[in-house]
Amino acid sequence: xxxxxxxxxxxxxxxxxxxxxxxxxxxxxxxxxxxxxxxxxxxxxxxxxxxxxxxxxxxxxxxxxxxxxxxxxxxxxxxxxxxxxxxxxxxxxxxxxxxxxxxxxxxxxxxxxxxxxxxxxxxxxxxxxxxxxxxxxxxxxxxxxxxxxxxxxxxxxxxxxxxxxxxxxxxxxxxxxxxxxxxxxxxxxxxxxxxxxxxxxxxxxxxxxxxxxxxxxxxxxxxxxxxxxxxxxxxxxxxxxxxxxxxxxxxxxxxxxxxxxxxxxxxxxxxxx
Amino acid sequence: xxxxxxxxxxxxxxxxxxxxxxxxxxxxxxxxxxxxxxxxxxxxxxxxxxxxxxxxxxxxxxxxxxxxxxxxxxxxxxxxxxxxxxxxxxxxxxxxxxxxxxxxxxxxxxxxxxxxxxxxxxxxxxxxxxxxxxxxxxxxxxxxxxxxxxxxxxxxxxxxxxxxxxxxxxxxxxxxxxxxxxxxxxxxxxxxxxxxxxxxxxxxxxxxxxxxxxxxxxxxxxxxxxxxxxxxxxxxxxxxxxxxxxxxxxxxxxxxxxxxxxxxxxxxxxxxxxxxxxxxxxxxxxxxxxxxxxxxxxxxxxxxxxxxxxxxxxxxxxxxxxxxxxxxxxxxxxxxxxxxxxxxxxxxxxxxxxxxxxxxxxxxxxxxxxxxxxxxxxxxxxxxxxxxxxxxxxxxxxxxxxxxxxxxxxxxxxxxxxxxxxxxxxxxxxxxxxxxxxxxxxxxxxxxxxxxxxxxxxxxxxxxxxxxxxxxxxxxxxxxxxxxxxxxxxxxxxxxxxxxxxxxxxxxxxxxxxxxxxxx
Numbered sequence: 001x002x003x004x005x006x007x008x009x010x011x012x013x014x015x016x017x018x019x020x021x022x023x024x025x026x027x028x029x030x031x032x033x034x035x036x037x038x039x040x041x042x043x044x045x046x047x048x049x050x051x052x053x054x055x056x057x058x059x060x061x062x063x064x065x066x067x068x069x070x071x072x073x074x075x076x077x078x079x080x081x082x083x084x085x086x087x088x089x090x091x092x093x094x095x096x097x098x099x100x101x102x103x104x105x106x107x108x109x110x111x112x113x114x115x116x117x118x119x120x121x122x123x124x125x126x127x128x129x130x131x132x133x134x135x136x137x138x139x140x141x142x143x144x145x146x147x148x149x150x151x152x153x154x155x156x157x158x159x160x161x162x163x164x165x166x167x168x169x170x171x172x173x174x175x176x177x178x179x180x181x182x183x184x185x186x187x188x189x190x191x192x193x194x195x196x197x198x199x200x201x202x203x204x205x206x207x208x209x210x211x212x213x214x215x216x217x218x219x220x221x222x223x224x225x226x227x228x229x230x231x232x233x234x235x236x237x238x239x240x241x242x243x244x245x246x247x248x249x250x251x252x253x254x255x256x257x258x259x260x261x262x263x264x265x266x267x268x269x270x271x272x273x
Numbered sequence: 274x275x276x277x278x279x280x281x282x283x284x285x286x287x288x289x290x291x292x293x294x295x296x297x298x299x300x301x302x303x304x305x306x307x308x309x310x311x312x313x314x315x316x317x318x319x320x321x322x323x324x325x326x327x328x329x330x331x332x333x334x335x336x337x338x339x340x341x342x343x344x345x346x347x348x349x350x351x352x353x354x355x356x357x358x359x360x361x362x363x364x365x366x367x368x369x370x371x372x373x374x375x376x377x378x379x380x381x382x383x384x385x386x387x388x389x390x391x392x393x394x395x396x397x398x399x400x401x402x403x404x405x406x407x408x409x410x411x412x413x414x415x416x417x418x419x420x421x422x423x424x425x426x427x428x429x430x431x432x433x434x435x436x437x438x439x440x441x442x443x444x445x446x447x448x449x450x451x452x453x454x455x456x457x458x459x460x461x462x463x464x465x466x467x468x469x470x471x472x473x474x475x476x477x478x479x480x481x482x483x484x485x486x487x488x489x490x491x492x493x494x495x496x497x498x499x500x501x502x503x504x505x506x507x508x509x510x511x512x513x514x515x516x517x518x519x520x521x522x523x524x525x526x527x528x529x530x531x532x533x534x535x536x537x538x539x540x541x542x543x544x545x546x547x548x549x550x551x552x553x554x555x556x557x558x559x560x561x562x563x564x565x566x567x568x569x570x571x572x573x574x575x576x577x578x579x580x581x582x583x584x585x586x587x588x589x590x591x592x593x594x595x596x597x598x599x600x601x602x603x604x605x606x607x608x609x610x611x612x613x614x615x616x617x618x619x620x621x622x623x624x625x626x627x628x629x630x631x632x633x634x635x636x637x638x639x640x641x642x643x644x645x646x647x648x649x650x651x652x653x654x655x656x657x658x659x660x661x662x663x664x665x666x667x668x669x670x671x672x673x674x675x676x677x678x679x680x681x682x683x684x685x686x687x688x689x690x691x692x693x694x695x696x697x698x699x700x701x702x703x704x705x706x707x708x709x710x711x712x713x714x715x716x717x718x719x720x721x722x723x724x725x726x727x728x729x730x731x732x733x734x735x736x737x738x739x740x741x742x743x744x745x746x747x748x749x750x751x752x753x754x755x756x757x758x759x760x761x762x763x764x765x766x767x768x769x770x771x772x773x774x775x776x777x778x779x780x781x782x783x784x785x786x787x788x789x790x791x792x793x
Contacts, residue, residue: 160634161629161630161631161634161635162634162635162636162637164593164598164627164629164635165627165629165635165636165648165693165696166648167598168596168598168622168626168627168649169622169648169649169651169652170619170622170649170651170652171648171651175651179637180637183637183639184637184638184639
């Protein structure tokens with residue numbers, strides 16, 4: 001089986017940022033909380049590879065630690081979406097047309113009906129801005145997405161004969177969902193996961209930009225963009241660098257999602273019989 | 274008129290067709306018979322040059338002296354639909370579901386620039402009328418989902434003959450249809466071919482159909498035409514051993530030991546099964562559809578009972594109720610005196626297992642055979658000697674114990690059906706429900722599976738409930754037969770008696786519609 005080019009490219013891009021984030025846990029060129037006002041706005045090269053910001057913090061270290069924040073927030077948010085959304089979707093599919101199905105799907109519609117970023121702003125505004133609340137806000141909107149995908153995919157598996165065979169073997173809906181349905185829809189969930197991941201990165205950057213995400217001194221790409229705003233004419237790199245990081249991470253994840261879909265979805269796979 | 278000269282097709286170096294030479298004449302039907310993978314459809318596709326990507330075509334196809342194989346793709350597009358029409362097996366997917374039937378027929382005319390918009394509509398009306406869909410009962414604005422399978426196949430035929438092609442290719446056009454519908458569609462094709470003076474390439478796996486339809490027959494095996502000749506003569510002489518083998522397999526009847534049938538095992542009394550339909554108004558009453566309407570039947574121990582009916586007659590619904598998967602709205606089902614219902618105890622469920630039609634869809638593709646076979650242990654708890662039991666049932670159905678390590682896709686259709694039977698056997702049941710269990714198999718494989726079923730019945734004293742639309746198979750393997758129509762049993766009796774002297778008009782209609790092989 002040939003691995004699609006997008007997958008390789010996307011995975012490489014994402015691996016770069018993931019590696020940087022993991023490395024920042026143990027080592028960054030400079031501590032990110034170190035303010036060195038004397039060396040503020042230093043140009044790239046010299047002691048600081050990518051220069052320093054207006055408070056004299058090392059840009060490379062900030063970007064590495066910022067990757068950590070972005071990826072952690074998006075990862076946990078996707079996790080919330082999968083852990084809550086997929087069981088809901090499977091339950092709705094197992095009891096198709098029942099009251100339970102209606103309640104779950106109409107609940108999904110309710111969440112879908114609100115503009116996600118506005119609600120995220122509302123949540124963080126009510127409960128106070130923090131990385132944790134940003135995770136919750138983004139995660140809630142992932143639940144209906146995964147519930148829909150899981151339900152839709154599960155509905156196409158339920159009428160198949162091996163499900164009927166499992167029912168004849170006395171298995172209940174929960175066991176069938178876990179044993180037979182889930183493995184057969186996992187590929188779709190993985191693809192959706194990477195797409196939601198990239199949207200999570202974007203949402204976290206957006207929330208931090210308006211000051212509702214990770215709070216200083218925790219570095220964050222969105223926060224860095226907001227800080228760089230006033231210096232944009234004099235020092236455009238302060239905004240361009242974190243902006244580029246966001247774009248490349250999202251691009252990498254989307255490419256990965258496309259590639260995985262091509263790889264895992266047999267309907268899109270071209271094969272000569 | 275149409276000639277294939279030494280046509281060969283290879284895909285990735287592997288030969289699919291070898292040196293196929295056929296000649297078709299106007300107004301005559303050439304039947305192309307063979308089992309799956311024999312290259313029947315490939316032959317048709319090489320005529321209209323719609324081979325899969327990467328296929329290499331050799332030899333020549335001549336249409337009235339013009340060499341089709343030398344045409345460019347653009348020129349070929351003008352030939353397809355206009356000079357060569359094609360009907361496919363599956364009328365459910367061969368039509369565009371969001372386009373009304375009139376437009377679909379007219380489209381062919383428009384694409385080929387044969388008529389203007391309004392003229393195309395009137396030709397479409399006339400053609401649809403010709404295939405038996407009169408415009409007053411079936412307006413052009415009907416959508417495919419508003420039609421039955423047979424009616425859709427008529428639309429496909431109207432589409433294929435809209436431009437009065439010189440060649441009509443019919444690829445298993447009635448395989449997805451019920452016998453009575455099949456008889457109508459076959460006679461329609463026959464009439465059209467005669468009247469319009471088309472040549473027809475008729476592809477089927479069914480020797481009985483070809484015996485009724487074709488003027489000439491070509492038998493294919495592994496990409497080659499092994500025998501070719503006028504229908505009557507070919508079927509009388511059957512010079513090639515493969516033709517003979519196909520013929521024998523088509524009418525194969527397994528040897529069944531004479532058995533004493535015992536006390537009643539399965540009893541269905543006045544079973545009623547309703548389906549709720551969609552509400553027509555928001556708070557209106559919910560209408561319902563009665564799929565099974567007061568059905569009663571008894572199946573004795575060691576007996577084979579056939580249940581025959583066309584699609585939509587309620588036999589699948591009845592099956593699901595008998596398996597205890599769905600609750601009845603009236604009446605009762607008892608297995609050895611105990612009530613069968615969705616909440617029935619596991620021990621009762623264990624005594625009744627099922628084999629489905631589709632050898633491809635009845636296993637979870639991600640599980641190994643060993644795990645598939647042990648699924649019914651959910652009912653009994655996994656026994657100590659589970660591995661040994663799995664090996665034992667695999668050997669019982671003619672597979673090897675090592676096959677437990679493989680995935681379902683590593684097996685052929687017939688082997689998969691053996692796995693499905695093994696899964697049904699593993700709980701040591703008394704009753705096995707065979708739901709169209711041999712309908713998707715090639716005739717030679719079908720013969721083997723029927724033998725296996727007869728053998729297992731003799732060894733384990735099993736009772737079978739054999740559900741099928743295929744009258745030949747039911748006749749071959751059952752002791753008694755029930756004929757079901759519109760949710761009711763219309764006739765019941767010993768199989769031979771019902772088949773030789775049917776009492777109900779519907780049974781007679783069914784039997785008359787079923788194509789029969791001429792006696793050898």
